[in-house]
Amino acid sequence: MKQFVQILVFLAFVLGFSQGTEKFQRANALYQQGKYQEAIDAYKSILDAGQESVSLYYNLGNAHYKLSNVGPSIYYYEKGLELAPNDEDIKNNLVFAQNATIDAIDSIPEGFVSSMLRKITSLFTFDGWAWVSVACMILFVILFILYYTANLSSRKRLFFVGSWVVFLIGIFGVFFAFSQYNSVQNNQFAIIFAQETTIKSEPNLRSEDVFQLHEGTKVKVTETVNNWKKIRLTDGKIGWIPSEDLREL
Numbered sequence: 001m002k003q004f005v006q007i008l009v010f011l012a013f014v015l016g017f018s019q020g021t022e023k024f025q026r027a028n029a030l031y032q033q034g035k036y037q038e039a040i041d042a043y044k045s046i047l048d049a050g051q052e053s054v055s056l057y058y059n060l061g062n063a064h065y066k067l068s069n070v071g072p073s074i075y076y077y078e079k080g081l082e083l084a085p086n087d088e089d090i091k092n093n094l095v096f097a098q099n100a101t102i103d104a105i106d107s108i109p110e111g112f113v114s115s116m117l118r119k120i121t122s123l124f125t126f127d128g129w130a131w132v133s134v135a136c137m138i139l140f141v142i143l144f145i146l147y148y149t150a151n152l153s154s155r156k157r158l159f160f161v162g163s164w165v166v167f168l169i170g171i172f173g174v175f176f177a178f179s180q181y182n183s184v185q186n187n188q189f190a191i192i193f194a195q196e197t198t199i200k201s202e203p204n205l206r207s208e209d210v211f212q213l214h215e216g217t218k219v220k221v222t223e224t225v226n227n228w229k230k231i232r233l234t235d236g237k238i239g240w241i242p243s244e245d246l247r248e249l
Contacts, residue, residue: 023049024056030085036063054084061090065097070216073097076192078218078249085122101216108232121179129177136170139163190246192217192230197246199239203228210239221248 005093044058057080064073077094080087124132143163150156195215201208203225213219219241223230228240 028059031059031063036066039063040067052079052083054080054087054090057083058087058090058093061093061097065093068100069193070097070100071193074101074216074218075193075247075249076086078189078191080120082249083125085125096123097216102214103217105217105235117179123177124176124180126177126180129173129180133170133173133177136166136173140167140170169240186249188221190219190231191248192241194245197241199231199241200228201239203230203240207240211237213241219246221246 023042023046027039027046030036030039030042040060040063043056044065047060057076060107061073061076061080064076074094074097077090077097080090080096084090121129136163140163142167143159147156147159147163150159192213192215196212197214198212200211201210217233219231219233221229222232222238224243225240227243229236229243229246231246232238
């Protein structure tokens, strides 16, 4: 009975994957025909079914960009980069989309050490760094066994040094994995979807206007109060925005 249930689960998974692939191909066909809104609807139906992929987010971003939907295009490119931080196609298209935004926001200069750590950490996702650590630990054990079984002193030195090198890489992998995890947990970003929105000093409409933002701008969300989000810009400015004017990544 248990095997029968497992077979049913497997068949349901295969069927769902097959249907998702067919929907994706139909959506791509609509995109190629220039029916961008229909393609967007088809791509979103795949997301609504609980499936996601780098290609899906990339194509959604492209379709929105074709319709000059700056906010959604940036949003979906950013979602794609969450799954594939080093995808050059997404990075390039994201730059094009960002060039279409109105707001020009300066960034607070970042120190050399923190900048290098951020770049190294962003090479892989949290799962990617975790797998690097696991692979290094396995390789460390193999090299250490080879060290003990080797007869030649030159090979012993090679295996000994190699084992400790991969061990250290594995330790750094764990560090970068937790850094990536903490970065995701503590840095909740969002994209402005409203064409224009006024940022308030407090989470209510009666408070003072602080500044304005426009569609496509990326902000950091630091707090939520009812239907308001407290945001911080890269230049250090802070304020409150209605929740419906942005979409969190």
